[in-house]
Amino acid sequence: MSLEDEHERFDRKIEAMGVRIKDADTVKVRDDVFDEVTLxxxxxxxxxxxxTVxxxxxxxxxxxxxxxxxxxxQGIAIKIYRIQTANFKAMTEYMAGDRRFSSVRGTRKGLIFAWTKKEFSNLARAHDAGIPVPEPLAFDRNILLMTFLGEDEVPYPQLRNAEVEDYGAVYRQILGYVERLYREARLIHADLSEYNILYHEKPYLIDMGQAVTPDHPRAPVFLIRDIKNLNRYFxxxxxxxxxxxxxxxxxGTGHREP
Incomplete structure (x- = not known):
């Protein structure tokens, strides 16, 4: 059966279950994203x-x-990791030193499944610590479901494109998130920048698949890089x-003025 036939069969199945495909643009990228594993x-x-939609x-x-x-x-975000084009080498660097996932070996597909689970776990830890992130809802293989951060089906803008009245206040908020992420969630984002922060009345951290625990061998490097990126932008x-x-x-070795 061809992939096109598989798509049509899938459409019929989900329509029979009461799920509708809402946007024709979905179809335009399907050949590249919706492979058999993803379907x-x-x-x-x-x-x-x-x-349901x-x-x-x-x-x-x-x-x-x-x-x-x-x-x-209720709006949700459906994140689908691309099995064929994801950066296998870069993912391995973040996974290898993370004790939670250091035993993951083998195929590209297996690594991406583990990466999806890792992002779900990282988001759950951050959310439990009270940090504004998408709440993780479920995952299966290379698909992660999260709460949707946006209004009327339009996502909140990235920080770099947002209208911000008080940059100093937002900067301090984000530093507070980074500190709470480190101390309470025991995580370092490891890819923090104006591209991975959404803004609507307050900042939200997103894209946490690469986040590592403080005992990761490269944790200090990643933390410094996050701070450098924030300082460069702000x-x-x-x-x-x-x-x-x-x-x-x-x-925890310094003192911040109130």
Whole structure:
């Protein structure tokens, strides 16, 4: 059976289960994203009634595509990691030193399944610590379901494209998130920048698949890189402290003025 036939068969199945494909744009990227493994995972999530609407793409990238969806009228984000084009080498670097996933070996497909589970776990830890992130809802193979951060099917803008009144206040908020992420969730984002922060009245951290625990061999490097990225961006708009001072505060060896 061809992939096109598989798509049509899948469409019939989900329509029979009361799920509708809401946006024709979904079809335009399907040949590249919805391979057989992905269709099976999506079918399982639909069968569990975790998805009732599949909408159009929110974002597209080399590593993953994110689609808008709904579950019983509530917006969700459907993140699908691309098995064929995801950066296998880069993923291995973040996984190898993480004790939670250091035993993962083998195929590209197996690594991406583990990466999806890792992002679910990282988001759950951050969410439990009270950090504004998408709440993880479920995962299967290379698909992760999360709450949708946006309004009227439009996602909140990335920080770099957002209208911000007080950059100094937002900068301090984000540093507070980084500190809480480190101290309470025991995580370092490891890819923090104006691209992985959404903003609507407050900042939200997203894309946490690569986040590592503080005992990861490269955790200090990743933490410093996160702070450097934040300071690089915010230094255009407000005063920023010395990076080493921020690091000392985050890890508990410094003091931040109230």
């Amino acid at each position: 099976m995972a999506l079918y399982k999530l639909v069968h569990k009634k975790l998805i 599949i909408g159009g793409p929110i974002s597209t990238g080399k590593e993953a595509n994110v689609f808008y969806g709904e579950r019983d009228g 230094s255009r708009y407000c005063d920023v402290p010395d990076e080493q001072e921020i690091i000392r505060t985050i890890v």
